[in-house]
Amino acid sequence: MNKKYVNGVKELEKKYILQTYKRQEAVFTRAKDKYVWDETGRRYLDFFTGISVCNLGHSPESVVRAIRKQSEKLIHVSNHYYTRLQAELSRMLVEKSFGAGKVFLSNSGAEANECAIKIARKHGNNKGAFEVISFNNSFHGRTMAALSATGQKKFHKYFNPFLKGFRFADFNDIDSVKKLVTPKTCGIIIEPVQGEGGVYAADKKFLQGLRSLCDKHKLLLIFDEIQCGLGRTGKLFAYRYFGVKPDVITLAKSIASGLPLGVTLVNEKYSGVLQYGDHGSTFGGCLVSCAAAIETLSLLDSRKVLANVVKTGRYLESRLSGLKRKYPCIIKEIRGLGLMLGLELNIDGAKIVEECLHKGLIINCTQGKTLRFLPPFTINKKDVDSAVGILDGIFGKINN
Numbered sequence: 071m072n073k074k075y076v077n078g079v080k081e082l083e084k085k086y087i088l089q090t091y092k093r094q095e096a097v098f099t100r101a102k103d104k105y106v107w108d109e110t111g112r113r114y115l116d117f118f119t120g121i122s123v124c125n126l127g128h129s130p131e132s133v134v135r136a137i138r139k140q141s142e143k144l145i146h147v148s149n150h151y152y153t154r155l156q157a158e159l160s161r162m163l164v165e166k167s168f169g170a171g172k173v174f175l176s177n178s179g180a181e182a183n184e185c186a187i188k189i190a191r192k193h194g195n196n197k198g199a200f201e202v203i204s205f206n207n208s209f210h211g212r213t214m215a216a217l218s219a220t221g222q223k224k225f226h227k228y229f230n231p232f233l234k235g236f237r238f239a240d241f242n243d244i245d246s247v248k249k250l251v252t253p254k255t256c257g258i259i260i261e262p263v264q265g266e267g268g269v270y271a272a273d274k275k276f277l278q279g280l281r282s283l284c285d286k287h288k289l290l291l292i293f294d295e296i297q298c299g300l301g302r303t304g305k306l307f308a309y310r311y312f313g314v315k316p317d318v319i320t321l322a323k324s325i326a327s328g329l330p331l332g333v334t335l336v337n338e339k340y341s342g343v344l345q346y347g348d349h350g351s352t353f354g355g356c357l358v359s360c361a362a363a364i365e366t367l368s369l370l371d372s373r374k375v376l377a378n379v380v381k382t383g384r385y386l387e388s389r390l391s392g393l394k395r396k397y398p399c400i401i402k403e404i405r406g407l408g409l410m411l412g413l414e415l416n417i418d419g420a421k422i423v424e425e426c427l428h429k430g431l432i433i434n435c436t437q438g439k440t441l442r443f444l445p446p447f448t449i450n451k452k453d454v455d456s457a458v459g460i461l462d463g464i465f466g467k468i469n470n
């Protein structure tokens with residue numbers, strides 16, 4: 071690290087950017103596939119992919135080509151006109167998910183959830199139902215409705231009043247959900263695998279219970295697959311892992327390999343709820359992002375990619391289990407699915423993340439003590455060995 075250069079960037083950042091992020095001590099300048107380089111040319115192995123965004127590795131060549139081609143042709147014309155790419159991408163998404171239905175394109179995960187919440191509210195509107203059941207420990211984004219749906223108090227501090235009509239049940243506890251269902255309920259929103267909340271996967275039976283409850287009471291079942299979707303679990307959609315079909319799926323993060331795009335996928339039954347004028351976005355479905363997303367989805371379609379998520383996910387989990395056996399005082403639990411794994415520690419995780427960065431490995435920590443691994447789907451066993459070797463070295467020192 072070039073201390074002088076890094077300090078210069080830090081000063082500039084501090085002076086001109088609202089101080090809402092606690093950033094790691096690194097200035098990154100380029101990235102390719104599973105590696106990121108800092109300003110001195112030092113290489114880091116990326117097991118975080120910018121919070122599960124660069125899932126096919128950084129800057130896949132065909133995605134870069136598609137971005138370049140589209141940006142030279144047409145960047146923006148507004149949603150007042152027809153453009154082929156938005157429709158093409160939406161067709162791909164519908165065909166790969168529900169088979170029939172429609173899509174709203176936005177710019178981010180929070181926006182994708184805002185749209186889903188509006189669909190649930192409009193669906194319930196004529197019978198006076200407006201309450202959405204969400205879950206403790208969930209995360210759905212930082213805009214006000216998405217934040218109101220987020221079941222973590224730490225994100226709620228200072229921003230009262232929140233949107234009315236959000237109730238919180240306990241994850242994986244169907245009775246706690248049943249208790250909250252009333253004639254005022256219009257939908258349920260859930261992450262099939264909670265990411266920000268500490269990497270907790272739902273039980274299949276629990277999701278089946280939610281499906282039955284939604285069918286019985288005519289509620290919209292929304293799966294927020296923004297972090298856990300698009301291959302993270304080893305299946306293209308997380309719902310397929312559990313075999314439980316929601317009515318709405320929200321996507322963002324990795325859909326356009328790093329360009330901003332939010333997707334609200336609605337099944338056929340509810341695709342007529344929003345009508346002209348009910349929703350919109352100036353940048354929603356940016357054509358360059360759509361071009362990137364079409365290419366990203368085509369790449370994801372290769373069975374090899376998803377098979378590698380399953381294979382390397384199992385290997386990473388087994389290597390982390392080895393670490394747990396070696397350091398029972400440091401490691402409490404391993405959780406997650408596919409290449410979305412959490413390692414809960416008995417000690418502060420932030421220090422470990424910092425140490426990893428010093429040693430050339432990028433990971434993250436959530437909920438104070440859970441190390442979160444979100445590597446690209448292109449990693450192999452050797453990469454897992456390198457990452458686990460770095461962690462082993464750090465835990466070994468602590469253990470002494």
Ligand SMILES: Cc1ncc(COP(=O)(O)O)c(C=O)c1O
Pocket residue numbers: 121178179180181183209210211212261265266294295296297298322323
């Ligand atoms: C499950 C989930 N939903 C929603 C969001 C919000 O997405 P964005 O930051 O793109 O608004 C995130 C972001 O981390 C997420 O993990």
